[in-house]
Amino acid sequence: MSTYQELLPAIADPSGREILDPATGELVGKAHESTVAELNRAIEAARAAQPEWAASGHAKRSEYLHRAADAVEANAEALAELLSREQGKPIKNGPNAAFEVGACAAWLRANADTPMEPEVLVDDESGKAELHYVPLGVVGAIGPWNWPMMITVWQVAASLRMGNTVVVKPSEYTPLSVLGLIHVLHQALPENVLHVVPGGGEIGQALTEHTGIDKIMFTGSTKTGQAIMRSAADGLARLTLELGGNDAGVVLPDVDAQQIAGDLFWGAFINTGQTCAALKRLYVHEDVYEDVCNALVAVAQQMPMGNGLEEQNVLGPLQNKQQYDIVAGLVEDAKNGGGRVLIGGEPQAEQPGYFYPTTLIADLPNDNPLVAQEQFGPALPIIKYSDLDEAIAMANGLDVGLGASVWSSDPDAAFEVAQRIEAGTVWINKHGAVDPRVPFGGIKSSGYGLEFGVEGLKSVAAPKVISR
Numbered sequence: 001m002s003t004y005q006e007l008l009p010a011i012a013d014p015s016g017r018e019i020l021d022p023a024t025g026e027l028v029g030k031a032h033e034s035t036v037a038e039l040n041r042a043i044e045a046a047r048a049a050q051p052e053w054a055a056s057g058h059a060k061r062s063e064y065l066h067r068a069a070d071a072v073e074a075n076a077e078a079l080a081e082l083l084s085r086e087q088g089k090p091i092k093n094g095p096n097a098a099f100e101v102g103a104c105a106a107w108l109r110a111n112a113d114t115p116m117e118p119e120v121l122v123d124d125e126s127g128k129a130e131l132h133y134v135p136l137g138v139v140g141a142i143g144p145w146n147w148p149m150m151i152t153v154w155q156v157a158a159s160l161r162m163g164n165t166v167v168v169k170p171s172e173y174t175p176l177s178v179l180g181l182i183h184v185l186h187q188a189l190p191e192n193v194l195h196v197v198p199g200g201g202e203i204g205q206a207l208t209e210h211t212g213i214d215k216i217m218f219t220g221s222t223k224t225g226q227a228i229m230r231s232a233a234d235g236l237a238r239l240t241l242e243l244g245g246n247d248a249g250v251v252l253p254d255v256d257a258q259q260i261a262g263d264l265f266w267g268a269f270i271n272t273g274q275t276c277a278a279l280k281r282l283y284v285h286e287d288v289y290e291d292v293c294n295a296l297v298a299v300a301q302q303m304p305m306g307n308g309l310e311e312q313n314v315l316g317p318l319q320n321k322q323q324y325d326i327v328a329g330l331v332e333d334a335k336n337g338g339g340r341v342l343i344g345g346e347p348q349a350e351q352p353g354y355f356y357p358t359t360l361i362a363d364l365p366n367d368n369p370l371v372a373q374e375q376f377g378p379a380l381p382i383i384k385y386s387d388l389d390e391a392i393a394m395a396n397g398l399d400v401g402l403g404a405s406v407w408s409s410d411p412d413a414a415f416e417v418a419q420r421i422e423a424g425t426v427w428i429n430k431h432g433a434v435d436p437r438v439p440f441g442g443i444k445s446s447g448y449g450l451e452f453g454v455e456g457l458k459s460v461a462a463p464k465v466i467s468r
Contacts, residue, residue: 001075004082004180011179019176022088022317023307023353029086031175034197036206039167042195043212046138046165049192054135054163058116061161065112067188069105075184076101081309083149083177088272088316088354090308095270096316097308104153104181110436111157116457121465128468133461135163136238137214140207142228144219145173145319146274146376149181154451155217156185160193162461164215168196169207171220173320204228211235215460218242219276222445240449240459242442245402246280246374248395249431250417251292252388252408253285260407260429261295265303267405267431269358272305272315273378274323277403277440279431281371282382283391289384293362296382297342300358305378307353318354318377327356327377334361334370334381344379366394374400388417396422401443405431 001007013032021028053061072079080098084091091097119131141155152168159166170178175198182196197203208216208231215238218228222243232239249267251260267279284292305315318324331345344359359379364371370381385391395404404423408414411428418426424442427433434440439455441448450459 001078004078004085007075007078007082007180007183008176011176011183017172019086019174021085021353022319023309023355025352028082029176031179031198034199034203036203039197039199039203039206040210042167042197043138043210045192046167046195047212049190050135050137050163050165053160053165053190053193056163058161061163062112064189065108065157065161068185069108069112071184071188072101072105072108072181076105079104079149079177079180079184082180084308084316086174086176087145087148088308088319090313090316092311094314095266096314100147100150103150107150107153107436108157111161111457114161114437114454114457116162116454118466122467130466132464132466133162133458134464136460136462137164138212139164139166139215139217139460140210140213140237141166141168142204142207142216142218142220143168143170143178144276145171146271146276148174148177151219152178152181155219156194158451158456159215159217159460160189162457164460165193166195167207167213168194169204170196170198172198172200205231208232208237209234213237215240217460222447225447240441240451241447242276242402242449242451243445243447244374244400245276245442245446246372246398246400247277247403247405247423247431248421249279249282249405249407250391250395250421251282251284251288252406252410252413252417253287254409254413255288255292255407256409257288257291257295261292261299263430264292264407265296265299268380269300269303269315269378270432272318273327273380274319274376275432277425277432277434279380279405280374280376282380283385283394284382285388285391286384286386289362289382293342293360293382296360296380300343300360303358305355305358315358315378318356321354323376324354324356327375327379330370330373330375331356331359331361331379334364334368334379337364337368339364339368339370339381342382366397372398392417392420396420399445402446403427403432405429
């Protein structure tokens with residue numbers, strides 16, 4: 001399929017809920033709203049299919065994942081267009097819709113190719129003990145609206161590789177993208193190993209409460225993650241929770257502002273800032289503060305925002321009105337709190353869609369809401385510091401710990417600072433650079449559990465010791 005119109009008839013429901021383009025307000029398609037009975041049937045079918053899938057072995061399952069990646073690549077153009085229309089991200093330029101579809105294929109292949117061998121714990125005259133990892137059963141995967149296809153694959157690929165079957169519940173904001181993706185994956189996978197049940201919060205709650213679910217993977221807000229923990233308690237389902245972040249970046253005084261400005265910008269504004277591990281508060285030493293501010297403004301001025309289907313645009317709209325209002329409110333708080341607007345900060349009321357202009361605000365105190373709360377949009381606060389210990393204390397001062405970054409021309413100095421920052425991942429001279437080979441997860445209220453690499457495979461499996 002080369003266009004989303006060819007894909008849509010296979011996934012849309014004429015009587016379903018209307019999904020509108022956040023850039024234009026136009027109808028993208030209608031998405032089915034599942035019932036709890038449909039969810040129950042999907043879980044039953046997944047449970048019935050799981051033993052045979054588990055018995056197929058790692059090599060066979062890896063072969064299926066490569067076939068699934070082939071199917072994604074063969075339908076990449078249609079998937080990217082659908083994603084751009086529904087989520088809003090530009091289709092080609094920057095790390096956006098085509099990038100996300102490509103990442104789906106890349107993560108499928110990486111999970112297929114990651115070695116997973118038994119670990120020998122003891123091998124001496126007393127005997128031999130090995131640690132194996134076996135399937136859990138059925139995984140419930142609940143995804144977000146910001147990277148709906150890619151994060152679904154993060155959850156699905158590892159789960160399938162380890163011999164689980166999966167039931168996916170997409171965000172009600174972006175169900176068509178996930179329905180399209182899974183329709184394509186079904187072309188390569190055996191029947192009933194992967195199901196999708198679109199719907200609202202009641203479907204998500206029923207999924208997390210269902211005693212036929214052995215593992216829940218969720219990416220989204222901390223508040224929803226806490227609710228999932230409560231609802232999953234009776235079934236004792238294992239959990240991987242990738243929750244909210246408010247990632248800090250610390251810029252040391254030895255940087256070349258011009259050299260790092262582009263990477264700083266994309267660390268913050270990838271996907272129009274709608275990324276859990278995006279740079280969301282930037283602490284800059286007073287010696288280079290104005291230089292960094294000016295360099296970031298110069299980069300921001302070169303980044304066009306608009307309808308994602310127009311090829312010149314690299315930034316798109318906020319995906320939904322609720323998120324637009326959050327960003328707009330936090331920017332107003334920053335302006336009222338004495339922040340210096342370097343660029344942006346004034347949305348154009350006559351413009352259709354949920355576009356909020358790229359916004360940089362300097363001179364904010366650390367307790368301003370735009371700093372202390374996750375904005376999840378195209379507004380970056382820049383905070384001046386004079387003492388490194390103070391900057392590290394501010395970076396660690398919130399109850400979040402997904403990602404963080406340190407920026408310096410001295411790798412050793414950056415490494416020392418990185419060791420002191422409280423986050424699941426600390427990048428040096430980059431931000432948000434996830435890799436399917438490298439484990440990723442948060443601490444504090446940013447969740448727990450790891451994805452990616454060998455550790456990610458282990459997280460969707462049960463450890464089993466065989467001793468002889």
